[in-house]
Amino acid sequence: MWGLALFGVVFGVATTTIAANDPNADPFRVTVHAISGSLYLVSGMLAHYRRPANRIGLLMLAVGISFLSEDLQFSPTAWIHTLGQLTASTSSAFLAHLALAFPTGRLETRPRRALIITGYAGVVTMGFSTALFSDQAAHFRGNAPGLLLIVDLPYFNHAVQTAGRFLAAFIAAAIVIILIRRWWRANAVLRSLLTPVIVVMPATGVITAVGLALRDIVPTHDAFVRAYDVLFAALPLMPLIWMLHYFVGRGTVNRLARRLNEPLRTAEMQDLLARTLRDDSLRIAFWSEAGLVDIHGVPLAMGSGRPPRTITVIGRSGNRQAVLVHDPLLSEDPHVLESVTAATGLALTNQDLSAQVAAQLAEVQASRARIVEAADAERRRIERNLHDGAQQRLVTALLWANAARRRLGQGEPAIQEQLTRIAAQLEAALTDIRELARGLHPAILTEAGLAAAVKEVVGRLPPEVRVRTEIGPLPKLATNIESAAYFVVSEAVTNALKHAHAVHVEVAVACADGVLSVSVRDDGRGGANASGGSGLQGLLDRVATVGGTLTLNSPEQGGTTIKAVLPVDHT
Amino acid sequence: MTARRRLLIVDDDPAFRAVARELLDGEAFHVVSEAATGSAGIGAANGVRPEVVLLDVQLPDVSGFDVCLTLMRSHAEISVVLCSVRDASDYGPLVAECGARGFVAKWALSTEELIRVLDG
Numbered sequence: 221m222w223g224l225a226l227f228g229v230v231f232g233v234a235t236t237t238i239a240a241n242d243p244n245a246d247p248f249r250v251t252v253h254a255i256s257g258s259l260y261l262v263s264g265m266l267a268h269y270r271r272p273a274n275r276i277g278l279l280m281l282a283v284g285i286s287f288l289s290e291d292l293q294f295s296p297t298a299w300i301h302t303l304g305q306l307t308a309s310t311s312s313a314f315l316a317h318l319a320l321a322f323p324t325g326r327l328e329t330r331p332r333r334a335l336i337i338t339g340y341a342g343v344v345t346m347g348f349s350t351a352l353f354s355d356q357a358a359h360f361r362g363n364a365p366g367l368l369l370i371v372d373l374p375y376f377n378h379a380v381q382t383a384g385r386f387l388a389a390f391i392a393a394a395i396v397i398i399l400i401r402r403w404w405r406a407n408a409v410l411r412s413l414l415t416p417v418i419v420v421m422p423a424t425g426v427i428t429a430v431g432l433a434l435r436d437i438v439p440t441h442d443a444f445v446r447a448y449d450v451l452f453a454a455l456p457l458m459p460l461i462w463m464l465h466y467f468v469g470r471g472t473v474n475r476l477a478r479r480l481n482e483p484l485r486t487a488e489m490q491d492l493l494a495r496t497l498r499d500d501s502l503r504i505a506f507w508s509e510a511g512l513v514d515i516h517g518v519p520l521a522m523g524s525g526r527p528p529r530t531i532t533v534i535g536r537s538g539n540r541q542a543v544l545v546h547d548p549l550l551s552e553d554p555h556v557l558e559s560v561t562a563a564t565g566l567a568l569t570n571q572d573l574s575a576q577v578a579a580q581l582a583e584v585q586a587s588r589a590r591i592v593e594a595a596d597a598e599r600r601r602i603e604r605n606l607h608d609g610a611q612q613r614l615v616t617a618l619l620w621a622n623a624a625r626r627r628l629g630q631g632e633p634a635i636q637e638q639l640t641r642i643a644a645q646l647e648a649a650l651t652d653i654r655e656l657a658r659g660l661h662p663a664i665l666t667e668a669g670l671a672a673a674v675k676e677v678v679g680r681l682p683p684e685v686r687v688r689t690e691i692g693p694l695p696k697l698a699t700n701i702e703s704a705a706y707f708v709v710s711e712a713v714t715n716a717l718k719h720a721h722a723v724h725v726e727v728a729v730a731c732a733d734g735v736l737s738v739s740v741r742d743d744g745r746g747g748a749n750a751s752g753g754s755g756l757q758g759l760l761d762r763v764a765t766v767g768g769t770l771t772l773n774s775p776e777q778g779g780t781t782i783k784a785v786l787p788v789d790h791t
Numbered sequence: 792m793t794a795r796r797r798l799l800i801v802d803d804d805p806a807f808r809a810v811a812r813e814l815l816d817g818e819a820f821h822v823v824s825e826a827a828t829g830s831a832g833i834g835a836a837n838g839v840r841p842e843v844v845l846l847d848v849q850l851p852d853v854s855g856f857d858v859c860l861t862l863m864r865s866h867a868e869i870s871v872v873l874c875s876v877r878d879a880s881d882y883g884p885l886v887a888e889c890g891a892r893g894f895v896a897k898w899a900l901s902t903e904e905l906i907r908v909l910d911g
Binding site: 675 | 806807878881882885897900901
């Protein structure tokens, strides 16, 4: 292909030189011809670079080379002149082929193929008619005689050429109709590709048809021919503009990549892709046991293949993340499609990673809540076991010792003494266990609820500490919420007394709008922080575990406020 | 000397009932019956007409507070004294709210303590 392109360039220089040296040459026509041919060559190369698998680039090169080859007729060298005669009209056939094959490079229906084959047959016939039956040297000054000339039959050749031109006019008109119909029926993707062609191709087609038909009817048609030449030269600009449009499209792809970097839901991503690629029917799909499913998990109906769909895999082999189901025409620009799928793949990976992190975080939070809940339940169980078991038995033993002392009355002072010692030990053991049980879990919380438990905590403060307690009406609360609130009050009141040496403490517990707020304010030393080993870190963790927040305000100048906000419906 | 007061002991632990009877049955109290559950306690109260009920807070069927409320509705003349291995402070306002005469921690149980709570 690139060899052909190089040949085209060298060929163009040669033919232009030949044309320029022709004594009959019209400088305007030579210039326009050279520019026109070059534009086709350049467009062909660009099209091939952009879409190597597509035949459009090759067709453009063919149009360019065949167009330039028309100038070979002006060569004084016989064989070159003859070659020029044979190829004189071939550019029209290649151009017709290009118009109908755009943008896929394929002629998609049998009538279209027949039309183009007829066109090629026509131009070959016209070329051979001139070469075999027209003595150009006799008609044009300075032209070389044709090598294939059999006999000069000017009327016959004229008839063949005229018939050929009418055939060309017919083909041009058919192409115009086909293109307009295609454009009319096209979806958004195809329409955007066809629009530049639809504007110029039919215009040129009409001019070609009218121009060819009128060529011999209107004797002075110089202006007409010039307009035709200029328009013909402008034709390859259309695919060029179209390709430039795709270079702009790269900007769009870059913008798309930037947008895909933002956190998007898959549905938004799909809309964005559909808009960017102008394919309303574009879908992102995923693999599942049921085959391909859309973003809502609904199996994708690929159906009858109408409209035709193409699947492009997102992600590398071995790590197929998803697919894009789209219009096959999008595959015509592999560069854009590759960029889009790569950007989408990255976005999906990001989305997947974010979802994984979020899921892991949620799992960690849930497991932390379960661990705390399990630990709390275990502490409650141990407290209950101590109460029902060891405490009960020790109490009974103590009472039996007391009963024995009572029965002894004033007698047996030594045994009395021993029984008293037994009772004292049992009482001490009971006190120890009571303290242990209270540390494990406050029985009052289970027995009487949060309000009573808070009052009990406050009631344990020494009389010199002034306390103000406000407890609003509380609904039935979940055990973990009650525990968290209780430990906040208990810890804060203990800190106020032990560390801050407060003389005034205010405790408030209220429930409103689905949240339980607990606050403890004191006038103590201040400067408390969670890292000070004051048990505040444990409180922070415990409150966070049930989905609440704990705030600590403890300026160095004095005073501490601890406030917890806990969700009431948290289970 | 005052007449012995008729006492009903309601507790699910037979060992505690035995030692309570040993401790309390004497000049001041006459243990007329024992019950191991709340409902049995209410039944016994209806049958033996005790003057005093020593009622454990933690019973297998209903809580001692509920038993006390029921007894107060049907036999307001009965004095109910709640008892538990726990302290009164562990129950907050519940003891006062259920209409009981008072509370005795089990480890402190004695005739003198019961009299003090009843007559105190």
